[in-house]
Amino acid sequence: MDRLVSMQAFTRVVDVGSFARAAESLDLPKATLTRLIQNLETHLGVKLLHRTTRRISVTTDGAAYYERCVRILADVEEAEQSLTQQNNTPRGTLCVDTTAGLAQLVLIPRLHEFFAAYPELKLELTINGKPIDLLKEGVDVVLRVGDPVDETMVARRIGQLRLGFYASPLYLNRSGTPTQPGDLAQHKAVNYLSNRTGREMPWPMGQGEQRTEMLLPSAISTNDADVYLACALEGHGIARISRVMALPYVESGRLIEVLPDWPTDSLPISAMYPQNRHLSAKVRVFVNWAADLFARHPHFGDGQAGQRPQPGQPKLAA
Structure with a gap:
């Protein structure tokens, strides 16, 4: 049994709450993914997931094992990146969710610069103005306008909406x-x-x-x-x-x-990603690029933009 592949399969099922969606995101047959989870449970001698026809939930042992798996997989990814220089050449598919306005006014006109710098990245750009579950939806990072509210997300302020x-x-x-x-x-x-x-x-x-x-x-x-x-x-x-x-x-x-003499407050623009996930190279380069892009924009620049998130800092609403 490939232990790391099994860990990856298990964490993805927990993240998306579905065997079918986890298998699709990992490009594996559903039967293969199911077998990986079953073999992992047999190897560990504990039940990791409760399965019914309607939902999947994590057992107490499964929740504890999930947290360990996330850290282990992050360490493995970081070790591989340090050897392959993947930090300099990120690759794969990056899923970004944002609003139509930010996409049309800021991102799309400059995307050619992003692809010139990172030619091995493919971008999936989705438009959604409502809060979403990043892990369940398979989204790597979101750009949102609004005040911080979600403590499960790390938020980096990258601009402001006047x-x-x-x-x-x-x-x-x-x-x-x-x-x-x-x-x-x-x-x-x-x-x-x-x-x-x-x-x-x-x-x-x-x-x-x-x-x-x-x-x-x-x-x-x-x-x-x-x-x-x-x-x-x-x-x-x-x-x-x-x-x-x-x-x-x-x-x-x-x-x-x-009422030009009675200005209304500006709204922060932030990039968000899950706080319990290692910040992958592809997410890091996109967030850094977006922060620089907004900082240089005449209408979205912000003196506080680009600030790194602090531990315990409030997070932005999705």
Whole structure:
């Protein structure tokens, strides 16, 4: 029995919660993977997994063995990399999940640079605005906008999303232009629904040391950035939009910034990966590249971007 292959099969089943998905991700027949787990249990003399027709769960012994396997496999990978110089030439498939906006505005225009530097890497780029289980979905790293909440993830801040308040001339001609926060009580907003809570998100705003948070009434709310922008362009209310997305519409006259003296808070952009996993070469080079890319971007640069995550630091919502 190849002990390391069996350990890898076992940890992958635990990660994804499925024999079929684990076998697919390891490019093994399901019967082969099942046999590897059975042989491992026989060799150890303990049951590692509870199997039913509906779900797979880890036994107490299996959970303890899983943690040891993760560390052992990470040590083996690191030892191999030190001998083969894989740190300099990462290879394989890298699965990255992000938002459509970050992909279209930042990543895709510069991907040719990434592939020129790392020609042996293949990128699987998925678009998902909602929280996901990285291990279960087989994702290596995610890029997200928002405040840290998930303690199971390591987060490295790589940039920030600057926001402003905008409305269409159609809406402002109909409802007037607010000049101070108190005027907003007579206005409607296009509200954004949190992908984490499903609730409408209030607007943090301030001037100097004055800070306030407002949730305006709205005729429509959405959790999709493109739909959100379209609603603002069609005059359904005032919207809190990233400045980089609003810029071409401001230049064309389709959007007008309102309350420019009362700026809204920026949102952090972070790269996240599981904290119980060894940081592989392919993840490390991508996160470093993304951090540098965002730092150089005129609309997403952040003085704090590129900071390494600290032990116990809060993590970013997926």
